Amino acid sequence: MQRLTKIKFKILTLNVDSVDDKPYKSVSRHFRCMSSTPTILEERATSSLLQVRNLTIDYVSIDGSVRVLEDVSISVDTSEVVGIVGESGSGKTTLGLSILGLLDRPPAKVRRGEIIFDGETDLLRLDDHKFEKLRGGHLSIVLQESVEALNPVYKVGFQLLEALEAASKREKKSFNRESAKREVLRLLEELCVSQPSMVLDKYPHELSGGMRKRVAIAMAILQKPKLLVLDEPTTGLDAYVQSRLLTLLRQLNREYGVAMLIVTHDLPLAATICDRIYVMYAGRILEEGEAKAVLNSPKHPYTKALVSAIPQGFVDAPPLDVPPGEPPDLKRLPKGCKFAPRCPKKTSLCEAFEPLLLGSHTGRVRCWLYSDDKNT
Incomplete structure (x- = not known):
């Protein structure tokens, strides 16, 4: 796996009314070995495929140490789609890369926490060799910078067929190169790749950024x-x-039980496909809950500010004022609530003490406005 550069994000919007629910037959062939699973509401209390517990990470340099994640805990259940949303610098990227073992260590330093996958494996304790066997198999990633996912010295076709062959070996199935090539071509067509045969014969640098992204998505699916x-x-x-991509992802999730963790600025995307959402700010979880509840009735002032950026009519929420200011400098975080300097509802309590993340299994929020004990 190649080294990753720091990823920058853009806010994108999407009209979900245009999403087509037409099933994709070749996708079904890729996941024939997977059985259908009940809806997420039926599965919620059964098994967690991924559990991140109290993950705390610093970036260390000669100038000192910067805390980028502070006691972050999230979970992804089997067949569940979970979204991580927030501004640049909130810690989303670091969280996602740490799950895949793709953080450069150093400068990243895990201070505490664990990442449990499939009920038993702590990903933070795996050596590189064991992680590489897991990554690209049971764990797959689609990077924003898709060029990072593709080897520049091999043609696209070779890399896609290699991914499918690896999956076949893992499942102890026979592999026929010609039939595999047909499967790859069908999948590329469903991802709106024109002239897929020609694309297979090209090197990654010969493709546009959008085309490379589709190839990277296809590779992840084939695994x-x-x-x-x-x-x-x-x-x-x-x-x-x-x-088309959202339709494909929903097909994989709803019919074949593929769990997903989506890191995004795009709240309409999160509302479209996610079952639950975690809202991050300054390396912390500020709010979490079911996607519809968080987006239609946000509690934390920061979440309300994010929702206000969604085009009116997308969710049943009144227009909201975006707070002034910029995300905090992680080297100089305020003493109390990290959002307090930008919050229109802050009090002296907010500035003095950081609230806990409190709530129930249906949702939690880190805000003194929703604390039962404001004298703590």
């Missing part, structure tokens, strides 16, 4: 993962291709 991590999956794609 037949249990958990698919998508980093700004719609970046660089036009509206029609975005629509």
